[in-house]
Amino acid sequence: MQYIAPLAKLIEHFRALPGIGPKSAVRLAYHVLDMDAEKAKALAGAIMEAKEKIGFCTTCFNLSDRNPCEICASEKRDHTTICVVEQPQDVAAMERMHDYHGVYHVLHGALSPLEGIGPEKLRIRELLVRLQSSDVKEIIMATNPNVEGEATAMYIARLLKPMGLRVTRIAHGLPVGGDLEYADEVTLAKAMENRVEL
Amino acid sequence: MKIRSMELRNYRNYEALSLSLDEDINVFLGQNAQGKTNVLEAVYYSALARSHRTSVDGELIRWEEPKGFLSLVFERIGVENTLEFHFERGKRRRIMYNGQPIRTKELIGAINVVLFSPEDLFLIKGAPAGRRRFLDMEISQADPAYFHDLAVYTRVITQRNTLLKRIREHQAQRSMLDLWDEQLAPLAARIVKKRQKAVGLLNEIADRMQRKISGEREELSLVYELHGMEEGTVTEELSSWYNQRLRESQEKDIIRGATGVGPHRDDLAFFVNGMDLRSYGSQGQQRTGALALKLSELAFFKEETGEYPVLLLDDVMSELDRGRREKLLDFIREEHIQTLITATDEAYFPEKEFGHIYHVKAGTVEAG
Numbered sequence: 229m230q231y232i233a234p235l236a237k238l239i240e241h242f243r244a245l246p247g248i249g250p251k252s253a254v255r256l257a258y259h260v261l262d263m264d265a266e267k268a269k270a271l272a273g274a275i276m277e278a279k280e281k282i283g284f285c286t287t288c289f290n291l292s293d294r295n296p297c298e299i300c301a302s303e304k305r306d307h308t309t310i311c312v313v314e315q316p317q318d319v320a321a322m323e324r325m326h327d328y329h330g331v332y333h334v335l336h337g338a339l340s341p342l343e344g345i346g347p348e349k350l351r352i353r354e355l356l357v358r359l360q361s362s363d364v365k366e367i368i369m370a371t372n373p374n375v376e377g378e379a380t381a382m383y384i385a386r387l388l389k390p391m392g393l394r395v396t397r398i399a400h401g402l403p404v405g406g407d408l409e410y411a412d413e414v415t416l417a418k419a420m421e422n423r424v425e426l
Numbered sequence: 427m428k429i430r431s432m433e434l435r436n437y438r439n440y441e442a443l444s445l446s447l448d449e450d451i452n453v454f455l456g457q458n459a460q461g462k463t464n465v466l467e468a469v470y471y472s473a474l475a476r477s478h479r480t481s482v483d484g485e486l487i488r489w490e491e492p493k494g495f496l497s498l499v500f501e502r503i504g505v506e507n508t509l510e511f512h513f514e515r516g517k518r519r520r521i522m523y524n525g526q527p528i529r530t531k532e533l534i535g536a537i538n539v540v541l542f543s544p545e546d547l548f549l550i551k552g553a554p555a556g557r558r559r560f561l562d563m564e565i566s567q568a569d570p571a572y573f574h575d576l577a578v579y580t581r582v583i584t585q586r587n588t589l590l591k592r593i594r595e596h597q598a599q600r601s602m603l604d605l606w607d608e609q610l611a612p613l614a615a616r617i618v619k620k621r622q623k624a625v626g627l628l629n630e631i632a633d634r635m636q637r638k639i640s641g642e643r644e645e646l647s648l649v650y651e652l653h654g655m656e657e658g659t660v661t662e663e664l665s666s667w668y669n670q671r672l673r674e675s676q677e678k679d680i681i682r683g684a685t686g687v688g689p690h691r692d693d694l695a696f697f698v699n700g701m702d703l704r705s706y707g708s709q710g711q712q713r714t715g716a717l718a719l720k721l722s723e724l725a726f727f728k729e730e731t732g733e734y735p736v737l738l739l740d741d742v743m744s745e746l747d748r749g750r751r752e753k754l755l756d757f758i759r760e761e762h763i764q765t766l767i768t769a770t771d772e773a774y775f776p777e778k779e780f781g782h783i784y785h786v787k788a789g790t791v792e793a794g
Contacts, residue, residue: 339602339605340585341585341586341588341589341592341598341602342584342585342588344592346592346597346598346599346602347602374581375578375581375582375585375606375609376585378609379585379605379606379609380605382604382605382608383602383605386604412531412570413569413570413571413574414570414571414574417571
């Protein structure tokens with residue numbers, strides 16, 4: 229069956245979203261039609277507001293509704309330590325930990341020749357510029373522990389080491405609160421490799 | 427290990443099948459396209475969570491049925507276990523182990539199988555990729571970490587090869603290669619070390635098998651050929667050796683747009699009485715070699731796990747001559763290896779006492 233034009237359009241827009249298949253798109257579109265006009269307007273408004281008000285912090289390139297962002301502007305933060313991550317979501321994850329008091333730098337991706345992502349497509353130049361005008365002492369590479377994340381961490385480490393900066397890499401190994409006997413072999417091997425002196 | 431029984435519901439061309447298996451030899455006889463191989467495939471699937479014939483689980487469900495089901499009761503070191511697979515179109519399959527849902531990762535290793543099909547006879551004559559796959563499959567079943575290393579290695583190679591092409595087209599800097607090379611070298615070294623160890627073990631067993639099949643006339647040796655290492659052995663650490671080779675081959679790699687050194691280029695060589703079987707062996711010798719290799723695989727599993735795996739012989743009886751066929755059946759009987767055989771002709775089997783015969787016709791199985 230063919231949907232009437234405005235409905236078809238709405239379905240197509242939902243389908244273009246990540247994680248939404250054809251069936252979910254139809255379900256969401258019908259749900260929107262069932263909504264009160266007020267609620268539908270609020271939803272549309274929220275989308276527009278987020279789009280208009282949220283941009284990149286021109287210091288750390290995290291998403292923010294102000295510039296500089298809350299973290300970069302905060303005096304309680306340790307501005308001599310920068311944690312480098314791939315995505316804004318990674319900042320959110322780190323912040324949930326409540327234990328890191330430094331600042332961030334979001335690369336917006338990782339090196340991947342397959343996807344045509346070279347250093348020029350990441351916010352690496354911006355990181356270098358940022359380092360020139362501040363007294364940063366340590367850079368923590370918190371890119372993902374996969375081949376692309378490792379390559380990215382290595383690339384940045386090589387750029388920064390000659391500048392006399394301390395560059396560190398987050399550890400990978402066993403999850404906290406987990407049982408040794410349930411860990412898979414690969415994780416265990418990594419944990420052994422990265423063991424620390426007691 | 428032994429498979430006690432199996433049950434299929436709406437699986438391939440079987441509507442409902444309940445089968446208890448003999449703990450030695452089980453022969454499935456029937457014309458083509460009646461469902462013989464489907465039975466073997468079900469056992470293979472239970473061991474590796476994938477079919478050797480398709481990568482699409484949906485194809486396992488009977489035509490026009492929404493769901494399919496496969497279960498096995500098997501015994502390992504004297505303990506009986508049940509394994510179930512639930513298939514549903516458009517959904518992920520579910521695996522239950524003794525009634526508990528498990529993940530694929532947890533399944534691997536529960537059941538070990540060795541499949542011998544006509545393609546295996548070309549293992550020695552064919553391209554190196556086939557021999558590498560043979561080694562990789564073998565080691566992976568015994569060592570899940572190897573499987574992971576292999577997947578990561580392949581990913582790095584793909585990234586590096588794309589980068590090589592971009593450098594050739596002046597779209598990327600050559601210095602970027604280091605980032606991938608440094609990840610590649612230790613991975614390559616780990617993979618090669620495990621392959622060398624497996625070949626060492628296989629070599630011993632395969633020689634014993636070859637002597638047996640050839641009536642002590644031929645000795646077989648397996649050699650792992652490290653690409654880029656034409657003679658001698660690597661004296662330095664393998665990982666730094668790879669680092670150096672990768673650096674040396676950068677120029678050539680950029681021109682070709684592909685990585686010229688690494689375990690993805692290595693090969694497995696077979697020598698009978700000192701002669702390279704791949705290029706100089708007669709067809710008969712190559713078949714003997716392939717058979718010896720398969721039998722070694724059985725013994726390899728026995729050494730690694732303590733028990734023989736289940737042997738699946740898919741349509742190979744007609745490909746072997748009488749002498750080799752008898753040697754094979756002798757070995758299976760002597761060692762009490764549970765075996766499932768498909769064949770179109772009863773004439774391939776000795777007449778008395780070698781197990782159970784089942785007649786397969788259009789999705790039904792009758793004990794003969």
